[in-house]
Amino acid sequence: MTTPTHVPTSASRPFLTEGGLETDLIFNHGVDLPEFAAFPLVTTMAGRASLTAYFADYVAIARAQGTGAVFETPTWRASSDWGTRLGYDADQLDQINRSAVQLLHQVAATSHDIPVVVSGNVGPRVDGYAVGGAMSRAEATAYHRPQITSLVAGGADQIGALTMTYTDEAAGIVEAATEVGAPVAISFTVETDGRLPSGASLATAIERVDQLTDGAAAYFGINCAHPTHMARALEQTGPWERLGLLRYNASRASHEELDEAVELDRGDPQDLLSCHRALVAELPSLVAVGGCCGTDIEHVGLLHGGPVMVGSA
Incomplete structure (x- = not known):
């Protein structure tokens, strides 16, 4: 499997991603x-x-900072279980996933000077902070296949799975993407101790998914965690040459604390930048860097050489 030709290599400057869209x-x-x-x-x-308008702001940052962008479609919960909870049937979800890809291609089409990778986003079946209802690898492949098929049919450059909490679901997503010939990036989340919600170490999770899928994932990542939490995951020896994506939470709080919060914790953007610099010094294979919960254009601008502030609609 290979990434799209305009995705940067490990020898080039990482592309940016958007921040925490939902928050x-x-x-x-x-x-x-x-x-x-x-x-x-x-x-x-x-x-x-x-x-x-939201994604156009990040195009402006990429242009100002002289980099490209890897944008995830707003489809993290556009799979069948979540769709049913929100009143959408399979045909509607198929069209929504396709349309989400097309929307981002329209954003990219107005930004010819900025290379934009449209990543069809897939989220966990249950929750990004807990393992509940764990599936086998085969069950995960079957569950995620319809959404991945729709995203690829819509024209996604790659599939991006964010906030994975255990290996079998991640491996199932890789297998489903491989079936339709799409490059796929798998991003795990980690707790404050640097381990996945399942209890597995990040190194073990990456190695296990690669073992189960013959190394088919284009790259791996970590998201929805503060860089200090990610640093704990990287303290041990691991296949860190496979790490291509980092998307930070603004807050140092735990997942449990964030889940219970009623106000947004933006953290300290300058502190985030300092922690980021310390973390990436030993990660030469990064493809993209950006934000997750609590982050916005200020955080991402700083991570890519800011400060950059652009008007949001």
């Missing part, structure tokens, strides 16, 4: 996202306009 929209823009799901925005003119 930014909810807390900074007053957008209601039931079940923390952004995909319904794709179904309305107002929602599509909001998403287009």
Whole structure:
């Protein structure tokens, strides 16, 4: 498996990603996202306009900083279980996933000077902070296959799985993407101790997924954790040449604390930058760096050489 030709190599500067889409929209823009799901925005003119403006801000940062972008479609919860909870059937989810990819290609089409990789985003079946309802690898392949098929049919450059909590689900996503010939990046989340919610070490998780899938993933990543938490995961020896993506939480809080929070914790952007610099010094294979929960354009701008502030719609 190979990444799209315009994805940077390990010898080039990492592309940026967007920040924490859902937390930014909810807390900074007053957008209601039931079940923390952004995909319904794709179904309305107002929602599509909001998403287009959101990603355009990050294009502006990429242009100002002289880098490219890897953008995830707003489909982290556009799989069947979450769709059912929100009242969407299989045909509607198919169209939404395709349309989400097309929306980001439209953003990319207006930004010819900025290389943009459209990553079809897949999230966990149950939760990004807990393992509950763990599937076998075969079950995970079957569950995620319809969404991945829709994203690829819509024109996704690659599949990106974020906030994976255990290896079998991650391996199932790799297998489903491989079946349809799509490059795939797998990003795990870690707790404050640097271990996955399943209890596995990050090194073990990456090695196990590679073993189960013959190394088919284009690269791995860590997301939805503060860089100090990620640093604990990297303290031991591991296949860190396979790490291509880091997407930071703004807050140093644990997942449990964030889950219970009623206000946004933006953390300290300058502290995030300092922690980022210390973390990436030993990770030469990074493909993309950006934000997750609590981050916005200020955080991502700083991570890529800012400060950069652009107007948000």
